[in-house]
Amino acid sequence: xxxxxxxKQFVSDTGVRVYRIPCDVFxxxxxxxxxxxxxDVPTLVDAGSGAETCMRQLYEGFEQVRSEYGEPFELGDxxxxxxxxxxxxxxxxxxxxxxxxxAEVAVHELDQRAVSAYDERAVRSRHAFDRFLRQAxxxxxxxGAVLDEFGYLKGRIQSVPVTRExxxxxxxxxxxxxxxxxxxPGHVCLAVGDLLLxxxxxxxxxxxxxxxxxxxxxxxxxxYLDSVEKVARTGPYQLLLSGHEPVxxxxxxxxxxxxxxxxxxxxxxxxxxxxxARPMTIDELxxxxxxxxxGYPALLALTDVGARVEHLEERGRIVIADLEEVAEExxxxxxxxxx
Ligand SMILES: [Zn+2]
Ligand SMILES: [Zn+2]
Numbered sequence: 001x002x003x004x005x006x007x008k009q010f011v012s013d014t015g016v017r018v019y020r021i022p023c024d025v026f027x028x029x030x031x032x033x034x035x036x037x038x039x040d041v042p043t044l045v046d047a048g049s050g051a052e053t054c055m056r057q058l059y060e061g062f063e064q065v066r067s068e069y070g071e072p073f074e075l076g077d078x079x080x081x082x083x084x085x086x087x088x089x090x091x092x093x094x095x096x097x098x099x100x101x102x103a104e105v106a107v108h109e110l111d112q113r114a115v116s117a118y119d120e121r122a123v124r125s126r127h128a129f130d131r132f133l134r135q136a137x138x139x140x141x142x143x144g145a146v147l148d149e150f151g152y153l154k155g156r157i158q159s160v161p162v163t164r165e166x167x168x169x170x171x172x173x174x175x176x177x178x179x180x181x182x183x184x185p186g187h188v189c190l191a192v193g194d195l196l197l198x199x200x201x202x203x204x205x206x207x208x209x210x211x212x213x214x215x216x217x218x219x220x221x222x223x224y225l226d227s228v229e230k231v232a233r234t235g236p237y238q239l240l241l242s243g244h245e246p247v248x249x250x251x252x253x254x255x256x257x258x259x260x261x262x263x264x265x266x267x268x269x270x271x272x273x274x275x276x277a278r279p280m281t282i283d284e285l286x287x288x289x290x291x292x293x294x295g296y297p298a299l300l301a302l303t304d305v306g307a308r309v310e311h312l313e314e315r316g317r318i319v320i321a322d323l324e325e326v327a328e329e330x331x332x333x334x335x336x337x338x339x
Contacts, residue, residue, distance in 0.1 A: 004030060004057065007064040010239060012193030014174055019069070020241060021061030025049035025089035031244050033058055033093075034197055037071055039173045041079025044103070045190060045197050046243060050092030050157070058093065078103040082166070082175070084199025085184040086114035088151040090243060095158040106164040106172065108179055110218055111186025114152075118159040122152035128215045135214075136302055137281030137333040149299045178234060182224025183208045185216055189231055194238040201227060202254060204245045207261045209300060210307035221311040225262065228255055265289070269308055270317065270338065279321030279335035282306050309336060 004022040011017055016038045025031035025048055034045040048054040065071045078101040083091050086107060094115065098105060107115055114121040129150050133143045166172070166188055168179035176191040180201045190197040200208055213220035232255050240248035248254050272288045273280060280288075286305040293301045312318045313336070320326055321337040 007061050007068065009069055010195055010241065012195045013238070014193030016174065016192050016195075017069075017071070018192060018195055018197075018241065019061070019065050019071075021058060021065075023048050023054040023057035023061070025051065025054050025092075029089065029244065031089050032242070033061070034241060035062070035065060035073070036175075036192065037065075037073060039175070041173065042073060042077050043080045043082060043173065043175075044078055044097065045082050046084055046090040046199070047081055047097050048093035049089045050094070050096065055093055055096060075101050077101075080104050080106060080164075080173075082106045082172075082188075082190065083111065083115065084190065084197065084201075084243060085187040086111035087184060087200065088157065090199070091115055092157055095160050098160050104163040105160055106166050107162050108177075108186030108188050109165040109167075110181065111184055112162040112165055116159055116162045118157045119154045122154045122156070125152045125216065126150060126154075131331060132212060132215050132306060133302065134331050135282075135334050136286075136306060137283040137335075138302065139283075142298070145295070146299050146302065149296045176234075178231065180227035180230060181218040182220070182227045183210070185218035187227070191234060191237070194236070196231070196235065196237045196240045196251070198231075198240045198242045198248070200243045202231065202240055202248065202251075202258070203242050204240075204248045204254065206245065207258060209303065211303050212306040212310045214306075214310060215303070219307070221262065221307050222314070225259075228258060231255070265304075266308055266312065269305070269312065273318060273336060273338050276337075279337040281333055281335055282309050285309065285336075 008020045009017060016036055019035040021033045023031055033048050036043040048058050065073055081103050130147055133146060166177045170177050178189040180187050180189050183200045187199055187201055189201055210221055210224060211219035237251055240251055282305050286301040289305055290301040316339055318336045319339045321335045326332040
């Protein structure tokens with residue numbers, strides 16, 4: 001595992017001190033939690049995964065904020081945790097943080113059920129994802145393995161009451177809330193003066209993971225691209241600080257790269273279908289796009305292609321080839337061809 005970078009301070013043009021605390025949210029994924037000081041109340045943006053290593057690194061990060069930057073911050077001082085979105089790598093640590101600090105919890109209403117009624121969300125989301133995998137044509141044994149990679153598992157996380165629902169456009173203690181659905185339904189970016197905390201909406205290296213709307217409403221490529229446009233209309237920003245990966249200095253340049261990446265992938269899908277002798281399932285398309293993946297990369301490939309296929313189907317670029325069969329079955333495998 002590569003060594004984590006040290007805690008780093010960023011100061012907004014409104015005088016807020018933003019401390020970036022790196023932590024290993026999963027064994028092969030590092031994340032960033034942000035501590036904001038200089039507001040009415042000390043505020044944490046995201047809470048890590050809750051994994052033992054991640055929590056230890058978070059507390060060591062607070063220690064560095066004290067020792068390296070002379071901030072007299074203690075966990076008990078924390079007044080608020082704002083979640084950019086309710087994915088486990090961002091809110092798994094929330095129950096412990098709230099228990100130890102008594103901080104209020106602020107989440108957009110479309111992500112709040114995952115936090116406040118975790119088990120219900122876990123059961124519902126898993127069912128929706130299983131149905132997606134069946135319709136994608138993933139064969140049973142592999143489907144079980146991909147489902148096991150799905151983050152939502154009943155009993156995995158203790159639910160925490162949400163004390164404040166975030167509303168698009170509101171100012172919360174000097175922080176502007178920008179609802180950016182796509183990567184998750186209730187994803188928000190947070191503008192702190194000229195710093196943008198971008199969560200997983202805009203990352204510096206990776207194209208944000210997409211979910212099909214058939215798995216979760218308010219996700220999908222259409223919502224995501226609308227939210228990219230929405231962020232482009234805000235700012236300007238000195239820097240973007242994301243939930244993973246390094247800072248982004250040039251928002252316009254990064255957004256252009258993201259647009260190009262999505263266009264290329266859509267074109268590639270259309271090209272595969274154009275040259276295929278027969279209609280193809282999402283599983284077959286994802287194998288052609290990303291070769292045969294196992295484990296979590298298989299989940300990423302299937303949801304990525306699933307979201308793009310849905311986008312193209314909604315816009316009439318591709319159609320279901322075996323409509324008669326599909327009409328007869330409760331959960332049919334869907335095969336696509338060009339319109
Ligand atoms: Zn995420
Ligand atoms: Zn994340």
